[in-house]
Amino acid sequence: MTNRLHMQVWPAGVPESVEWPAGTVYDNLAKTVADHGDRPALIYHGATLSYAQMDAQVQALAGFMQHELGVAKGDRVLLYMQNSPQFVLGYYAILRADAVVVPVNPMNRHAELEHLAQDTGATVALAGQELLPFIAPVVEQGLISHVIAATYADYAAPDRDIPLPGELDTMDAKDATGPGVIRWADALERATPPRPHRATRDDLAVIPYSSGTTGQPKGCMHNHFTVNVTAWGGVAWNPSDETDVSLAVLPLFHVTGMQACMNGPVIAGGAIVLMTRWNRDVAATLIARHRVTRWRSISTMAIDMVNSPNADSYDLSSLTAIGGGGAAMPQAIARKLHDLTGLDYVEGYGLSETMAASHINPVTGPRRQCLGIPVFDVDSRVVHPDSLQELPQGEVGEIVTHGPQVFLGYWQRPEETAKSFFEMDGKPFFRTGDLGYIDPQGYFYMVDRVKRMINASGFKVWPAEVEALMHHHPDIAEVCIIGTRDPRRGETVKAVVVPQEKARAHLTADDIIGWCRAEMAAYKCPTVVEFTDALPKSGSGKVLWRELAEREAQKAGAA
Structure with a gap:
């Protein structure tokens, strides 16, 4: 039953059911261009693209991929970027080309990229210029043939008063070189019209990768319909229109950011203010400057914002909706946020397998630390x-x-x-x-x-995946990954390592941590390494990870 x-x-005024769209995710953009083409779509460091301008570039990039790179209907294309205008343009261009978006965490490194390329059969990638060194070896291996390189600063205003984070502010597109590399501007310059849009709502649209208990990450197959369900559903649950301005600081490669900060606003026709990396003072400045109405975040961002010594001087008065997920929002922080904004932080729950939220708190009666x-x-x-x-x-x-x-x-x-x-x-x-x-x-x-997982600052770390990657280290005989308490991240990654006999005298924790940083995303890397002569095992030879985890918890409790 x-x-x-x-x-x-059930929130008043929200229908019990929604009539889901019959078209594709790209069709949402086409409709918004027809209705609100002159309205701002993407705002980035002082520069703005209208919806009509955005679509013109989407079309040009889709045509280039089809005619010059041979991207065909159903082909998988890696999208390996930080939040930027090019991420949004690339996402919709891949869909306009009837291909399938494989969103890649920009923190991923060689071993992870190699797995994604092999698993999906993708031969084309769209990548940030700063990430070219990590994807270059995959090109050299012959797995990826072409990389369209995006220099984020090209989409910022020359006279910007807020610089892009770190090295991104001074990167020059002329330095985007290497085997198979095509500069973004060169791809757009060809301006080749794409073929007619042939995809239907039943065709694959996005394959986000979800890690789990079995080692290597698995691709979650979503068609245009399943992506549209949570995108349109989010707009219906917390109604939005073309006057709304969203702050897109949640990573767009992740399903929550993708739906709440990109696809939802495109459906509504609202403006998207893009942040490449989190910075609380920059976020507050952008909210005030652009009169941002909607801010979706993870709890760690909200904690950082309210704990700023400048919090009382922030002008957050334009906000009409705040919320997010990833990890439960602590009561004290929710109270501080309410004091700052007058708004309840609305939590939700979903997975890559459900393309973001399957549960959300009612806007009219949200509970704290509740899935909804x-x-x-x-x-x-x-x-x-x-x-x-x-x-x-x-x-x-x-x-x-x-x-x-x-x-x-x-x-x-x-x-x-x-x-x-x-x-x-x-x-x-x-x-x-x-x-x-x-x-x-x-x-x-x-x-x-039920599943074994570590939650480090809202990032899900699956021990089996990290173990599978670490087994490539020539000096490691066995490894078990567990969580350990961390004052800043809540939980962090610990590796219990049995070294190879030949390496016992010289292998150090720093060696292992350094190797991991070159092979996998930083949040997955162990920050603590413990060496042992043997791992505890069951009669059938299975590693008793729970025993190690309990031992670690007791140690933390005693401390």
Whole structure:
């Protein structure tokens, strides 16, 4: 039986169901260009692109990829950039070319890029100029043939008073060179019209990668329809129009930033103020200068903002909606945010497999440190993790979800896909791996995870993936990754390492950490390394990671 407890707190004025669009994600941009072509679309360091200008560049880039690089319908294209106008243009150009966006974390390094290229079969990448050194080896391996290089400063005003972060402010496109590298401006200059847009809502649109318990990250297949469900749903849940201005500081490669800070505003026709990297004073300046109305963030950004010594001088009066997810918002910070803005921070819950939110707090009655309630057409329940029997309200079990935004499965992993779903009441339910319960009003709360995961400053770190990468180190015989307490990040990554016999005398923690930084995203890298002669194992030879984790927790408790 469908869980409808939450209907008693369903927000007033919000329809119970939405008529989902029949078109593609690119069609959203085409409609906004027709309706609001002259309105500002992208605002970046003093420069503005209108929706009409944005679409003209999207078309030119799509045509270049089709005619010059041979990108065909259904081909996967890597999008490897920090937040920038080129990320947004590249995303929509890939979709306009009937291809599939593979969003890549800009913190990813060689081993991760190699896996993505091999797994997706992508031969074309769009990459930030600062990231060329990391993708160059993948080009040299013959996995990627062409990289269109974006120099973010090219889209900023020459007389900008806020510089781009760090080295990005002085990068020059003429230095974007290397095997297979094509400069962004050169690709646009060809201005080759693309072929007619042939994709339908049932064609693949985006494959975000989700790590998990089995080592290498898995691609979550989303078609235009599933992407549109959470993009349109977000606009319907917290209504927005062309007068809204969104601050896009959540990473756009991640599904929450992609939907709340890019695709949603494009549907509404509002302006997007882009931030490449988080900086609380810059964020506050942009909110005041551009009269930003909507700010989606993760709790660590909000904590940083309210703890600024300048917080009382920030003008945040234009904000009409704040919220986000990634990690629970602490009560004290939510109170400070309310004092600063007069607004409740609205939390939500979703996964790469659900293309962002499947649950959001009602805008009219948000709860703190709460996942929210199931949104449009979502049936979410709590089941026993072993028997998969539905549990009564209030009992803790695994959160499972059936809804229109649930992914089509893992890319080229039918067995993993099959394990992630089960049938109940004639419907397929996705197993989230999160433990939680439902309260009497239908709000969902999370208490723990079935799956092994470390939450470092809101970044999800999957130990099995880090272990799989670290096993490439020639001096490591065995490794187990666990979480350990960290005063700044909440939790950080610890590696318990058994060195190879030949390396015992010379291998150091710094050696391992340095190697990891070259091979994987910084947030996944262990910050603590402990050497041991042997890892604890079960009778069947499995590493008893939980035993190590409990030992670490006891140590932290004693400290």
